[in-house]
Amino acid sequence: MSDLTRTDGWIPPQPPACACVEHVEDVLDVVIASRYPDPPSTTVRDLIATGDFSVVPMSEQWSGGHDGGPLHWNLWAGDEARSLYADDAELSLDASLTSRPGIERVEWIDREILLIGAPGMCAGGVLAAAARALEDPRVR
Numbered sequence: 001m002s003d004l005t006r007t008d009g010w011i012p013p014q015p016p017a018c019a020c021v022e023h024v025e026d027v028l029d030v031v032i033a034s035r036y037p038d039p040p041s042t043t044v045r046d047l048i049a050t051g052d053f054s055v056v057p058m059s060e061q062w063s064g065g066h067d068g069g070p071l072h073w074n075l076w077a078g079d080e081a082r083s084l085y086a087d088d089a090e091l092s093l094d095a096s097l098t099s100r101p102g103i104e105r106v107e108w109i110d111r112e113i114l115l116i117g118a119p120g121m122c123a124g125g126v127l128a129a130a131a132r133a134l135e136d137p138r139v140r
């Protein structure tokens with residue numbers, strides 16, 4: 001991944017040359033409440049293990065979000081994450097993400113896919129921010 005470059009020249013930062021306030025290793029034991037008894041609440045570790053919560057750098061130059069700026073990361077939040085947020089919540093999942101340090105904009109393009117503008121963050125930092133976004137009880 002470290003040799004991935006895009007037409008705009010952005011290269012995904014790698015730790016420690018990133019601006020993340022924390023990384024996924026720091027949040028693995030964070031518990032995210034489920035909206036339902038089944039599937040139950042889950043740790044970030046178990047959510048990642050389902051394969052339905054991951055981040056990869058975008059290989060193409062995209063723009064979007066509230067200011068139409070550049071997007072860098074592709075967050076996959078699949079079926080196993082669906083019980084962790086509500087569409088009619090006080091705080092939408094994309095708004096919760098946008099409020100995290102280092103995240104400049106979010107474009108929610110599909111049910112399971114959110115594109116994130118965060119040029120200074122690494123993949124592990126973006127995933128940690130996404131976990132914190134889900135941890136916020138206002139998204140349920």
Ligand SMILES: [Zn+2]
Nearest residue numbers: 018020122125
């Ligand atoms: Zn980082």
